[in-house]
Amino acid sequence: MFYDDPRCIKIADRIFKFENVIPKDIYGPIIDKTKDFTKGTNFNSWSMRNWYENRMSPSWVELFPLWEFMEELIYPELVGHPVMSLMVTDNTDEGMFIHTDSPGKGNCNLLVEIDTWQTCCELEYGMIAYLGDYTGGELYYPNINPDGTVKPDLDKSSNEVYEPLWQARLLEPCLVVETKPGDVIFHGAAYPYDHGTKPTLTGTRYAFSNFILLAEDNPGTFYNYKSPEYYEQIGDKTMASLGKWMNPLEINPQFANVIAEAIERDNLHREGKDTNIATPAIDAMKAKIKQ
Numbered sequence: 232m233f234y235d236d237p238r239c240i241k242i243a244d245r246i247f248k249f250e251n252v253i254p255k256d257i258y259g260p261i262i263d264k265t266k267d268f269t270k271g272t273n274f275n276s277w278s279m280r281n282w283y284e285n286r287m288s289p290s291w292v293e294l295f296p297l298w299e300f301m302e303e304l305i306y307p308e309l310v311g312h313p314v315m316s317l318m319v320t321d322n323t324d325e326g327m328f329i330h331t332d333s334p335g336k337g338n339c340n341l342l343v344e345i346d347t348w349q350t351c352c353e354l355e356y357g358m359i360a361y362l363g364d365y366t367g368g369e370l371y372y373p374n375i376n377p378d379g380t381v382k383p384d385l386d387k388s389s390n391e392v393y394e395p396l397w398q399a400r401l402l403e404p405c406l407v408v409e410t411k412p413g414d415v416i417f418h419g420a421a422y423p424y425d426h427g428t429k430p431t432l433t434g435t436r437y438a439f440s441n442f443i444l445l446a447e448d449n450p451g452t453f454y455n456y457k458s459p460e461y462y463e464q465i466g467d468k469t470m471a472s473l474g475k476w477m478n479p480l481e482i483n484p485q486f487a488n489v490i491a492e493a494i495e496r497d498n499l500h501r502e503g504k505d506t507n508i509a510t511p512a513i514d515a516m517k518a519k520i521k522q
């Protein structure tokens with residue numbers, strides 16, 4: 232497993248860090264690419280929470296070597312599905328809201344974002360690489376003590392009982408993890424690894440979020456890294472080949488209507504047409520979200 236790598240630092244159970252591990256020849260071209268990008272200019276139909284709306288980059292071919300580098304860290308036991316965009320924050324942004332990366336196995340009814348790859352309920356870890364010239368943006372874990380021990384579970388018998396306990400917990404000291412440019416962080420995907428990020432204080436912080444699962448848990452929506460089908464699909468690693476790789480092998484039936492609406496809006500945007508169309512499935516999903 233990745234945590235047997237001598238470069239891997241254990242911070243707490245299921246929280247790990249590789250410090251300054253991204254090779255310069257991978258890091259440099261991504262940073263060059265960010266210089267041509269203005270935050271908030273990427274049309275994004277795919278996020279249900281408003282927080283993401285102006286904070287995602289387009290798909291960049293320059294991110295593919297970083298994706299492969301991160302897959303090497305976790306190979307062969309774990310795999311990530313295709314990802315090609317960055318989350319972008321600066322000092323005009325609030326920190327990222329507290330969330331878990333997965334509702335946990337068997338809890339797909341609790342999903343609040345489109346689960347394109349049918350992996351969100353199977354995840355073992357979130358694996359995030361950080362780039363940019365920034366300060367701030369630390370990760371924090373409200374359910375984990377500063378010494379790495381897990382706080383007791385809160386009484387979830389009713390929202391009336393739970394909510395005051397949770398609000399009190401947010402005022403307590405908790406584990407805070409610095410995320411410096413070049414680092415790769417791993418944390419458990421489900422409870423108790425709820426996490427948020429503190430605001431970026433200076434500069435622009437780029438986070439490359441990958442969500443990883445056991446190779447044997449791949450639901451068949453993508454080809455595992457280094458499989459013969461994977462090599463065939465990525466072809467010459469140009470955007471034309473990688474565009475196919477970015478499409479799941481099977482549409483998630485739970486989100487088929489939402490995905491169809493997102494694709495339609497993307498296509499209208501690409502054609503320079505009005506994207507302000509009726510999206511009842513997206514609206515219904517957004518209505519369930521407080522954030």
Ligand SMILES: [Fe+2]
Binds near residue numbers: 330331332357426
């Ligand atoms: Fe996360």
